[in-house]
Amino acid sequence: MFYSYILKSLKDGRYYYGSTENLDLRLIKHNKGDVKSTKGRRPFIIHFYEVFGTRSEAFKKENNITNQ
Structure with a gap:
């Protein structure tokens, strides 16, 4: 997934928009400061997520959100 x-x-x-294969691990990385673009804005909470069957579908959704 x-x-x-x-x-x-x-x-x-x-807000920060993204896509990943492992949401729990990605949140941990954001909150540890391992993600350069969000390091200075910690801590984070998950505001919204949606599950997809493919990486391509998740990435398309991420792009749709960021381009609104």
């Missing part, structure tokens, strides 16, 4: 997700920063209230 693959996930398209939206994280909310508890520091600044802004």
Whole structure:
């Protein structure tokens, strides 16, 4: 399974959009500071996620969200 997700920063209230195969591990990486683009905005919570059968579908959803 693959996930398209939206994280909310508890520091600044802004959102981050992404896709991944392992949502739990990805959230941990964001909150540890291992993701360069979100390092200064920690901590994060999962605001929304959707499950897809393929990486391509999850990535398409991520792009649709970010281009709105």
